[in-house]
Amino acid sequence: MSSSIAIPAGPSATRSFHKGAGSSTDSPFSTSPSSSPPSAGKDKALHNRRQSLLSSSLSKQECTVINIGDPEGPPRLISYLSSSQGFAWNPEIFLPSYIDCDYVPLENRRDPVHEIVLTDDESKSMLPQ
Numbered sequence: 001m002s003s004s005i006a007i008p009a010g011p012s013a014t015r016s017f018h019k020g021a022g023s024s025t026d027s028p029f030s031t032s033p034s035s036s037p038p039s040a041g042k043d044k045a046l047h048n049r050r051q052s053l054l055s056s057s058l059s060k061q062e063c064t065v066i067n068i069g070d071p072e073g074p075p076r077l078i079s080y081l082s083s084s085q086g087f088a089w090n091p092e093i094f095l096p097s098y099i100d101c102d103y104v105p106l107e108n109r110r111d112p113v114h115e116i117v118l119t120d121d122e123s124k125s126m127l128p129q
Helices: 011-021 120-126
Strands: 062-067 077-084
Touching: none
Parallel strands: none
Antiparallel strands: 062 077
8 A cells, every 4th residue: 555745845834734734544644733942933133243343263263284194105184173263272182192293382372462443333332321
């Protein structure tokens, strides 16, 4: 005995299907309502982030690739994320202990200073009155 299952074309068809469009006697599958919270459909944030207050280091990523293979042999590459999301990651976490690699320790590293300039209108709209 063959049976067919109707596949909904889009989200509106899915909602009508889950609201009881079919009965459990027509199909071996149950059609229970979805248990998602009512706010799950809202993809918009409550407010937009201001671009002038975000540092450029939050959106910048730096990767490092090190070849630990023999010069005559095939390359053995280790790649790791050296900085991302405003953090400088410790290379000792990613490198094997038997590798003698030169890098600047995080304690001695100088981070660039990013200036954030606000106009009077921007500062007035940000601060409560």
